Amino acid sequence: xxxxxxxxxxxxxxxxxxxxxxxxxxxxxxxxxxxxxxxxxxxxxxxxxxxxxxxxxxxxxxxxxxxxxxxxxxxxxxxxxxxxxxxxxxxxxxxxxxxxxxxxxxxxxxxxxxxxxxxxxxxxxxxxxxxxxxxxxxxxxxxxxxxxxxxxxxxxxxxxxxxxxxxxxxxxxxxxxxxxxxxxxxxxxxxxxxxxxxxxxxxxxxxxxxxxxxxxxxxxxxxxxxxxxxxxxxxxxxxxxxxxxxxxxxxxxxxxxxxxxxxxxxxxxxxxxxxxxxxxxxxxxxxxxxxxxxxxxxxxxxxxxxxxxxxxxxxxxxxxxxxxxxxxxxxxxxxxxxxxxxxxxxxxxxxxxxxxxxxxxxx
Amino acid sequence: xxxxxxxxxxxxxxxxxxxxxxxxxxxxxxxxxxxxxxxxxxxxxxxxxxxxxxxxxxxxxxxxxxxxxxxxxxxxxxxxxxxxxxxxxxxxxxxxxxxxxxxxxxxxxxxxxxxxxxxxxxxxxxxxxxxxxxxxxxxxxxxxxxxxxxxxxxxxxxxxxxxxxxxxxxxxxxxxxxxxxxxxxxxxxxxxxxxxxxxxxxxxxxxxxxxxxxxxxxxxxxxxxxxxxxxxxxxxx
Numbered sequence: 001x002x003x004x005x006x007x008x009x010x011x012x013x014x015x016x017x018x019x020x021x022x023x024x025x026x027x028x029x030x031x032x033x034x035x036x037x038x039x040x041x042x043x044x045x046x047x048x049x050x051x052x053x054x055x056x057x058x059x060x061x062x063x064x065x066x067x068x069x070x071x072x073x074x075x076x077x078x079x080x081x082x083x084x085x086x087x088x089x090x091x092x093x094x095x096x097x098x099x100x101x102x103x104x105x106x107x108x109x110x111x112x113x114x115x116x117x118x119x120x121x122x123x124x125x126x127x128x129x130x131x132x133x134x135x136x137x138x139x140x141x142x143x144x145x146x147x148x149x150x151x152x153x154x155x156x157x158x159x160x161x162x163x164x165x166x167x168x169x170x171x172x173x174x175x176x177x178x179x180x181x182x183x184x185x186x187x188x189x190x191x192x193x194x195x196x197x198x199x200x201x202x203x204x205x206x207x208x209x210x211x212x213x214x215x216x217x218x219x220x221x222x223x224x225x226x227x228x229x230x231x232x233x234x235x236x237x238x239x240x241x242x243x244x245x246x247x248x249x250x251x252x253x254x255x256x257x258x259x260x261x262x263x264x265x266x267x268x269x270x271x272x273x274x275x276x277x278x279x280x281x282x283x284x285x286x287x288x289x290x291x292x293x294x295x296x297x298x299x300x301x302x303x304x305x306x307x308x309x310x311x312x313x314x315x316x317x318x319x320x321x322x323x324x325x326x327x328x329x330x331x332x333x334x335x336x337x338x339x340x341x342x343x344x345x346x347x348x349x350x351x352x353x354x355x356x357x358x359x360x361x362x363x
Numbered sequence: 364x365x366x367x368x369x370x371x372x373x374x375x376x377x378x379x380x381x382x383x384x385x386x387x388x389x390x391x392x393x394x395x396x397x398x399x400x401x402x403x404x405x406x407x408x409x410x411x412x413x414x415x416x417x418x419x420x421x422x423x424x425x426x427x428x429x430x431x432x433x434x435x436x437x438x439x440x441x442x443x444x445x446x447x448x449x450x451x452x453x454x455x456x457x458x459x460x461x462x463x464x465x466x467x468x469x470x471x472x473x474x475x476x477x478x479x480x481x482x483x484x485x486x487x488x489x490x491x492x493x494x495x496x497x498x499x500x501x502x503x504x505x506x507x508x509x510x511x512x513x514x515x516x517x518x519x520x521x522x523x524x525x526x527x528x529x530x531x532x533x534x535x536x537x538x539x540x541x542x543x544x545x546x547x548x549x550x551x552x553x554x555x556x557x558x559x560x561x562x563x564x565x566x567x568x569x570x571x572x573x574x575x576x577x578x579x580x581x582x583x584x585x586x587x588x589x590x591x592x593x594x595x596x597x598x599x600x
Contacts, residue, residue: 231467238453238464245451248413249516250439250468 031348038327045328054202059321065209067317068216069278072271073294074301074309075223076141076264082240082304083260086149086157089164091268092291093171094141098269099276099286100175101136102129103184106276115189122191130215133273134266140171141265142258150254168288175284183281192277212274219270220310223263227306232259240304289335293320296342302355311354316341364427366391366551367412367520372421374404374411381407383575384421389520389553394546396554396562396583398596399572405555406448408572409522412553413445414438425520440468444518448525448555450509454498458489461497461508465515474517481548482511485541503534510541520551527558539565559596563587571596 073095080088109115109125116122148167152160188208195206227233238246239256247253275290276282293316301312316338323337324330345352367389374382381404389395399405410416412423414435423430425441433441444465453461462482466475483490486507492500497508506526513521523542527535535558543565546552556562563569563583571579571592579589586592593599 234456234460234464235467237456237460241453241455242451244415244435245447245453246464247435248415248439248445248447249464249512250436251464252434252436 027347031344034344041328042326045326049328051325052202055325056322057201057203059325060318061203061205061209063318063321064314065212065278065317066321067297067314068213069271069274070290070294070297070317071310071313072216072219072267072274073290074298074313075220075306076268077295077298078301078303078306078309079236079260079264081298082306083236083257084149084153084160086160087164087295088144088149088261088264089161089291089295090144090148090167090171091141091264092287092289092294093168093175094137094144094265094287095268095272095275095291095294096175096282096284096287097140097171097272098133098137098265099272099282100179100184101269102133102273102276103186103282105129105132106186106189110187110189115187115191117190119191122189126189126191126211130270130273134269137265137269137272138262141261141268145258145261150257168291172284172288179284181284183283186276186280186282188277188280208277212278215270216274219267223267224306226263232256236260293335293338296338299342299352300345302352305352305354308352308354312352315353365389366426367553368422368424368427369408369412370422370424372408372411372418372423374407374416374418376407376416381575382411382418385572385575385577386421387570387577387580389551391519391551392546392549393568394542394552394554394566396556396559396566396569397572398556398559398562398569398586398592400595401557402574403572404575405572406524407575409445409524409553409555412522413443436468439516439518442517442519444513444516444521446509446513446521446523446526448528450502450505452497452500452505452508452512454496456497457494458497458500458508459493461512462489462493462515465512466517469517475515478515478517482514485514485544486511503530503538506530506534506538507541510538510545514545514550518550520553521545523552523554525555525557527556527561535561559592563592563597 073091076091076094077088080086080091106115106125106129109128114121114125144167148163149160152163192207192211195204195209197204227236235246235251235256236259238249239251239253243253246256272287275286279286294313297313297316298309299312300316301308301310319341320334320338324334327337349355365388369385369387372382372385373380385404385408387395387397387408397405397408407416411418414430414433417431425443428441430438430441453464456464462479466478469475488504489507489511492504497505500508510523510526526538526542530538539561542552542554554562554566563586566583569580569583569586570577571586579586579591581589587597
């Protein structure tokens, strides 16, 4: 190729392309090695300790339930990112506040005797508990936006992020001061205790699990309809794409952003209550790890992408539930597995599994 | 009283003094064009009119009402709609949703339905593609969509920023025909263009902008015959 100049931009560009390809090849081969190792490990473990199929079924169901809770929280992360391009690190705490509101409402209703006996009263009390969680979370989320994020909207991107971390600690330690260190126990209403065995298969599903999964799916459908069909949802999508033009169309950006926070927080509040029913305990730092997990799930599915957050959450829930047994490690390692997934996704597919390649310039 | 009156406006981009005491007026029913080279301040003028940039000095008023206290999203209520430079349609929304965004602030459902019919008559292509995601439209169709979106606001004054940019000559002709059509139906138009040749053909009056100042104004006819305009903007020696 003697016609090519020895130096100059063309040569440099060519070298850059070669470099990209090399690092790409390295990453892909690295990925293949990891996948082979994982499969090998899973096969070895499966041979040593053959769990019965019921066990796997149980774990998958468990994972889907947990994934449903993650999804409710992850949607808030992803919607706020879609509009403001910032990670609301205090979102886990918004969930925790909802969980506590749910706890106190539940306690009140238990004392009143609503949760036992009459199934109608019991169902109503569950609805009230969820509603209380959602309302308190909405108030927390909207106040957070108003106080900690809105004044910083024109600041460099890192600034609201730091504000978010500060807000997260503020809420956590306020909760510690107000509610104390002792865990608060969620007492399940009769309606969602116990469960059903499926035929002769030996698979057992808990009522709580079914309740959590169905409720989260219903809420996700509701959210989808709001975003796709309503006028406010359309404004949300327009603002996510181009704030200036949206405001020139007469959209009040502040209102739309506050609405987005309210919507995300409402789901997180419901998620907090679900987490309370699932985990049965509520503490001041209960929001922290599930918040990070939900964030991981949002990244896994492709941050900014609503179906991505739903898919990523269910996937993460199942991986977390199956992972320790499949790899033959103690269950305590489930968090390690979850966050390793985050790192792997960021390396191999930074846009997430359902994420789009960002061709147009963002923010 | 003039529909739009921009009086002695000074606007800044950061520290750059972009508009230096600019004054223009647009009367009801007119097509007025603002011509000038790159960086003369044409887009800044439009951005100042619709409130994106607040002038440090001077005033923008619509029918005698000062627009200064209004926020960006409130200016559209006053009857000003912008067709932005580079179209800037919502590429992930459908054509129909884009048009609906144009009518976002309106509550008169009958009027909105009427305007849907009106833009679909003006741009039959958009009707064919109304359920398509707007990002998949061609450049010309996107320009139609941006124009139609502004019409959906039912504006009294429509600001067009470089509608001919990046379009094939045939499309440019048809866009300018549409602009005249819209004007005949009663919308006042302020048109910013680098294509001075086309702009001066459709406009009634024009202003020539140079480094943030108006250096010349007059009827389109007079500007077309002005030696300075011919030399600098029409390429006639």
